[in-house]
Amino acid sequence: MTDRTRTAGWTAAAVLGPVAAAVFAGTTAWSAAHVPAPPTTDATSIAGPVAAGGDPQQIIDDTARIADLERVVASLRAQAASLAPTRAGTRADAGPTKAAAAATPSVRAARPPSVSHPAARPPAVHAVTGASSATKGKP
Amino acid sequence: MTTTMTSTVRLRAMATDVTLTVVEAAEQARPALDRAAAEFTRIEAACTRFDPTSPLMTANAAPQERHVLPPECFEAVAEAWHAYQQTEGLFDPRVLDTLVRLGYDRTLSFAGGAVAVRPPLTSDEPTPGVRPGAPDRPVAGPWRPELDAARHGVRLGDHPIDLGGIGKGLAVRRAATELATLGVPFLVEAGGDLAVGGDGPDGEGWLIGVEDPLPVADHRPDLVAVLRLADLSCATSSVRVRNWQADGRTVHHLIDPRTGDSSRTGLRSVTVVATDAAAAEVWSKALFILGRADIGAACRARDLAALWVQDDGTVGASAAMRGHVVWEAAHAA
Numbered sequence: 001m002t003d004r005t006r007t008a009g010w011t012a013a014a015v016l017g018p019v020a021a022a023v024f025a026g027t028t029a030w031s032a033a034h035v036p037a038p039p040t041t042d043a044t045s046i047a048g049p050v051a052a053g054g055d056p057q058q059i060i061d062d063t064a065r066i067a068d069l070e071r072v073v074a075s076l077r078a079q080a081a082s083l084a085p086t087r088a089g090t091r092a093d094a095g096p097t098k099a100a101a102a103a104t105p106s107v108r109a110a111r112p113p114s115v116s117h118p119a120a121r122p123p124a125v126h127a128v129t130g131a132s133s134a135t136k137g138k139p
Numbered sequence: 140m141t142t143t144m145t146s147t148v149r150l151r152a153m154a155t156d157v158t159l160t161v162v163e164a165a166e167q168a169r170p171a172l173d174r175a176a177a178e179f180t181r182i183e184a185a186c187t188r189f190d191p192t193s194p195l196m197t198a199n200a201a202p203q204e205r206h207v208l209p210p211e212c213f214e215a216v217a218e219a220w221h222a223y224q225q226t227e228g229l230f231d232p233r234v235l236d237t238l239v240r241l242g243y244d245r246t247l248s249f250a251g252g253a254v255a256v257r258p259p260l261t262s263d264e265p266t267p268g269v270r271p272g273a274p275d276r277p278v279a280g281p282w283r284p285e286l287d288a289a290r291h292g293v294r295l296g297d298h299p300i301d302l303g304g305i306g307k308g309l310a311v312r313r314a315a316t317e318l319a320t321l322g323v324p325f326l327v328e329a330g331g332d333l334a335v336g337g338d339g340p341d342g343e344g345w346l347i348g349v350e351d352p353l354p355v356a357d358h359r360p361d362l363v364a365v366l367r368l369a370d371l372s373c374a375t376s377s378v379r380v381r382n383w384q385a386d387g388r389t390v391h392h393l394i395d396p397r398t399g400d401s402s403r404t405g406l407r408s409v410t411v412v413a414t415d416a417a418a419a420e421v422w423s424k425a426l427f428i429l430g431r432a433d434i435g436a437a438c439r440a441r442d443l444a445a446l447w448v449q450d451d452g453t454v455g456a457s458a459a460m461r462g463h464v465v466w467e468a469a470h471a472a
Binding site for chain 1: 158169223229328331332333335339340345346347348349350351352362365373375377378379408410465466468
């Protein structure tokens with residue numbers, strides 16, 4: 001560092017130091033003047049750490065709520081896993097964009113996205129599409 | 140699957156077995172079932188290429204002349220022209236020349252096992268519906284038919300055409316329209332082309348198996364997937380059955396207009412789900428011809444619901460098809 005840059009650094013420190021101290025003091029004063037918001041019931045608020053020495057009933061309730069949410073997460077993970085290809089040789093293409101889907105409404109899902117299940121035997125079917133049902137050629 | 144009262148009519152048309160099913164008592168369903176069945180016989184009579192006196196073959200005998208066609212045949216030609224444009228020529232009804240030269244100039248009994256036909260014809264051998272000297276290689280040049288919708292007039296162009304696949308798709312579409320008037324669930328089956336109405340007999344959708352196009356071993360199910368459909372159609376293009384020996388080599392009916400030969404692009408079958416039966420028929424064939432390398436991108440570009448089986452048994456499915464798949468075979472390719 002040259003003398004010129006060293007001088008500039010000290011100058012910056014001299015200016016920023018008081019500014020930072022003022023900001024800190026202002027923040028502290030604001031905190032002292034404001035009462036913390038009451039606990040909410042959304043997921044983000046109860047998932048945080050529970051303060052030691054808090055209300056025992058609140059701790060019990062929060063713990064139960066966390067357990068419930070963990071079960072929900074596990075269920076969602078299981079659903080996501082089942083939506084993945086179940087066969088090594090099967091590959092799915094990337095989903096269509098919303099614009100593409102809107103532009104071609106002629107092809108749509110009959111029901112909400114269904115789940116493939118790797119059962120060994122297929123379910124009973126109402127009909128089969130393929131070549132063997134057209135055994136004598138077309139007109 | 141619960142037991143529900145259904146009424147079924149079976150008939151033989153377009154050289155395939157046709158089954159019409161409605162979830163309704165027979166006496167209420169009979170008129171609509173009869174009208175739906177009549178669509179198949181009417182379109183077959185107009186569009187068959189195995190009857191030299193049919194309206195299609197009359198036009199094919201002189202494709203450069205103007206012909207007035209019955210409404211069913213005109214609609215099929217118009218639909219083929221639309222499909223040709225939509226698929227950028229992958230669906231080309233002018234492949235009739237190639238089919239005939241490969242020996243598929245008559246109804247072949249594929250149900251009886253291996254089929255062998257005489258060697259392919261030479262360009263100079265006269266054949267009904269095929270002009271002597273017509274090219275037997277890639278279909279040359281764009282197709283430019285002239286269509287007069289007001290008078291049902293057509294001028295096919297330089298080559299005769301085949302309306303087999305699109306005729307069946309149209310018949311399924313029309314039959315479905317007739318059965319839909321009942322307001323109850325229904326199923327139209329015609330040689331792998333299907334249309335379903337409503338949520339099926341038990342309100343949980345129609346379950347449609349997708350046949351495995353490969354020779355099936357004892358330990359494997361005969362299906363590669365099961366789809367759940369409601370108010371939709373599907374069609375499959377496959378080489379499992381309709382292939383034969385011609386001039387010492389195996390050929391099949393799915394002709395690539397770019398090569399003038401049976402399509403060999405790494406696929407054994409393609410199944411397409413669409414709202415319209417004719418569209419499903421067209422795109423299953425076009426995607427088959429397009430081939431393994433490009434089918435995924437084509438499905439993404441057009442948001443097509445397709446499931447395909449490659450030569451090695453690997454199964455692929457587009458994102459739009461995934462929502463319909465309720466079961467798929469776990470066996471390795």
